[in-house]
Amino acid sequence: xxxxxxxxxxxxxxxxxxxxxxxxxxxxxxxxxxxxxxxxxxxxxxxxxxxxxxxxxxxxxxxxxxxxxxxxxxxxxxxxxxxxxxxxxxxxxxxxxxxxxxxxxxxxxxxxxxxxxxxxxxxxxxxxxxxxxxxxxxxxxxxxxxxxxxxxxxxxxxxxxxxxxxxxxxxxxxxxxxxxxxxxxxxxxxxxxxxxxxxxxxxxxxxxxxxxxxxxxxxxxxxxxxxxxxxxxxxxxxxxxxxxxxxxxxxxxxxxxxxxxxxxxxxxxxxxxxxxxxxxxxxxxxxxxxxxxxxxxxxxxxxxxxxxxxxxxxxxxxxxxxxxxxxxxxxxxxxxxxxxxxxxxxxxxxxxxxxxxxxxxxxxxxxxxxxxxxxxxxxxxxxxxxxxxxxxxx
Amino acid sequence: xxxxxxxxxxxxxxxxxxxxxxxxxxxxxxxxxxxxxxxxxxxxxxxxxxxxxxxxxxxxxxxxxxxxxxxxxxxxxxxxxxxxxxxxxxxxxxxxxxxxxxxxxxxxxxxxxxxxxxxxxxxxxxxxxxxxxxxxxxxxxxxxxxxxxxxxxxxxxxxxxxxxxxxxxxxxxxxxxxxxxxx
Numbered sequence: 001x002x003x004x005x006x007x008x009x010x011x012x013x014x015x016x017x018x019x020x021x022x023x024x025x026x027x028x029x030x031x032x033x034x035x036x037x038x039x040x041x042x043x044x045x046x047x048x049x050x051x052x053x054x055x056x057x058x059x060x061x062x063x064x065x066x067x068x069x070x071x072x073x074x075x076x077x078x079x080x081x082x083x084x085x086x087x088x089x090x091x092x093x094x095x096x097x098x099x100x101x102x103x104x105x106x107x108x109x110x111x112x113x114x115x116x117x118x119x120x121x122x123x124x125x126x127x128x129x130x131x132x133x134x135x136x137x138x139x140x141x142x143x144x145x146x147x148x149x150x151x152x153x154x155x156x157x158x159x160x161x162x163x164x165x166x167x168x169x170x171x172x173x174x175x176x177x178x179x180x181x182x183x184x185x186x187x188x189x190x191x192x193x194x195x196x197x198x199x200x201x202x203x204x205x206x207x208x209x210x211x212x213x214x215x216x217x218x219x220x221x222x223x224x225x226x227x228x229x230x231x232x233x234x235x236x237x238x239x240x241x242x243x244x245x246x247x248x249x250x251x252x253x254x255x256x257x258x259x260x261x262x263x264x265x266x267x268x269x270x271x272x273x274x275x276x277x278x279x280x281x282x283x284x285x286x287x288x289x290x291x292x293x294x295x296x297x298x299x300x301x302x303x304x305x306x307x308x309x310x311x312x313x314x315x316x317x318x319x320x321x322x323x324x325x326x327x328x329x330x331x332x333x334x335x336x337x338x339x340x341x342x343x344x345x346x347x348x349x350x351x352x353x354x355x356x357x358x359x360x361x362x363x364x365x366x367x368x369x370x371x372x373x374x375x376x377x378x379x380x381x382x383x384x385x386x387x388x389x390x391x392x393x394x
Numbered sequence: 395x396x397x398x399x400x401x402x403x404x405x406x407x408x409x410x411x412x413x414x415x416x417x418x419x420x421x422x423x424x425x426x427x428x429x430x431x432x433x434x435x436x437x438x439x440x441x442x443x444x445x446x447x448x449x450x451x452x453x454x455x456x457x458x459x460x461x462x463x464x465x466x467x468x469x470x471x472x473x474x475x476x477x478x479x480x481x482x483x484x485x486x487x488x489x490x491x492x493x494x495x496x497x498x499x500x501x502x503x504x505x506x507x508x509x510x511x512x513x514x515x516x517x518x519x520x521x522x523x524x525x526x527x528x529x530x531x532x533x534x535x536x537x538x539x540x541x542x543x544x545x546x547x548x549x550x551x552x553x554x555x556x557x558x559x560x561x562x563x564x565x566x567x568x569x570x571x572x573x574x575x576x577x
Contacts, residue, residue, distance in 0.1 A: 012499050012503075013499050013500045013502075013503035014499035014500075014502050014503045014506065014533070014561055015499075015532070015533040016503070017502075017503035017504075017506035017507055018506055018514075018518075018529070018533045018534055019533060019534050019536065020507075021506055021507065021509075021511050021514055022427070022431065022511055022514055022515055022518070022534060023534050023535075024424060024427075025424075025427045025511045025512075025515060026423035026424045026426075026427050027423060027426045027427040027430050027512070027515065028423060028426070029422070029423075029426035029430070029436060029439060029440050029443055030440070031422055031426065031440060031443055031444070032422075033415050033418050033419060036418060036444060036447060037411075037415075333409065333451070333452070
């Protein structure tokens with residue numbers, strides 16, 4: 001179409017007068033660029049998607065390393081624990097492990113006092129329990145408390161002989177790991193799914209369909225059924241930094257994939273899909289309010305800043321028979337960050353002293369943001385989520 | 395729009411914000427005038443202008459540098475306005491029918507030349523939506539009846555009749571305004 005209207009031969013004086021007066025008439029609608037750019041859903045187009053493959057590969061590699069490393073550490077811990085348990089069983093002096101854990105958990109207990117007052121070194125060759133660094137409460141019968149039976153005498157003699165035979169008159173160190181250690185982890189999370197009424201996604205859907213179908217179907221009003229949003233899928237890696245006992249700061253890196261779709265049937269099947277990729281930085285504080293094994297509980301709360309990296313859309317038209325009539329796909333404008341706040345309760349399941357699994361149901365509130373393509377986060381800003389993962393103490 | 399260089403248009407299509415701003419500022423007043431003629435109110439026209447620019451920026455890659463850019467952009471805004479009208483389902487509800495009598499529109503054309511352009515746009519905006527739409531497409535945008543019919547999904551005859559009724563209504567409004575003498 002040229003700058004001037006293409007007068008067709010059927011026009012009359014009135015048509016020409018109207019075109020002359022108003023065709024190029026400028027009107028001030030009070031609109032300006034600043035208002036437009038704030039209101040519109042997006043600006044720059046992210047054209048390259050190569051980085052997405054690289055990011056996905058890096059994420060998978062990272063998950064593999066953390067998961068594999070966690071598994072190996074867990075296996076190592078199990079072997080170590082089994083060896084320790086075997087040694088303690090042989091020496092007949094080890095109190096049940098549950099008692100030790102319980103004793104550790106009680107502030108002011110004898111064991112806790114002992115751990116404060118002396119390094120965690122225990123000589124199992126001595127006929128004194130690890131739980132009785134002082135003589136106040138003997139954990140096992142000793143020569144001081146009661147006469148030894150012949151079996152006890154035999155056991156003590158054997159221990160001393162063994163110790164002498166192995167040349168270890170020095171105390172045998174058994175390392176107890178500190179609880180306040182850095183933790184790394186990997187997790188996956190699912191958010192809410194659902195649908196939004198056709199009012200909000202309609203312009204997006206209608207524009208995409210018109211673009212796909214072309215002007216020859218331009219007289220159709222594309223009114224989709226409700227737009228459907230799949231579970232947003234998040235995977236991430238985490239780093240937990242202990243601040244004070246029971247309180248830790250968590251951060252890391254997360255990647256989220258969001259997919260939505262809409263469709264309508266108007267003689268043919270019109271379908272529209274789009275997906276958005278986010279990369280985010282979460283920061284949260286967690287408080288362990290129940291420190292028990294093998295299961296512990298904690299509360300967590302924090303925020304996350306997620307950058308919308310790219311969005312892509314695909315629209316297609318299929319005949320009633322299912323054959324593809326037309327399709328188009330390409331990038332969608334996307335821009336800016338999305339902030340959110342998260343609150344949750346977590347359950348820790350300790351597989352070993354170093355390795356634990358956790359599940360963390362919670363609620364996330366996404367701040368209003370219209371610089372992103374319409375998705376479930378923009379349409380429904382408060383969502384439930386479930387995160388599950390593994391943490392490994394370094 | 396001679397100051398919108400091909401380079402600006404290319405950069406705009408590539409998503410450069412500064413180029414998009416140039417295009418926006420160059421076109422927004424004339425495109426507001428376009429959508430205002432189709433919309434029933436300035437508030438509605440502002441929404442359509444916004445949607446039109448979003449669509450324009452989305453489709454810039456489709457501009458082949460054949461013909462003027464403004465003409466191509468105008469078509470995008472007209473298409474946006476028609477979409478909104480379709481969503482309101484106003485276009486098809488009160489299409490007119492009946493014989494078309496031969497009319498000499500030269501007097502009305504003189505009145506059009508005398509009236510203030512802003513007021514004329516208001517009068518056009520006050521026409522019933524089907525008449526307003528066909529008048530805009532045929533008389534002002536320069537579509538042929540066949541194109542109007544195709545665009546709106548109506549018959550060519552229906553387009554002719556609706557245009558005729560639109561001109562009659564406009565003539566009556568001009569008389570009410572005192573622009574044209576009452577017979």
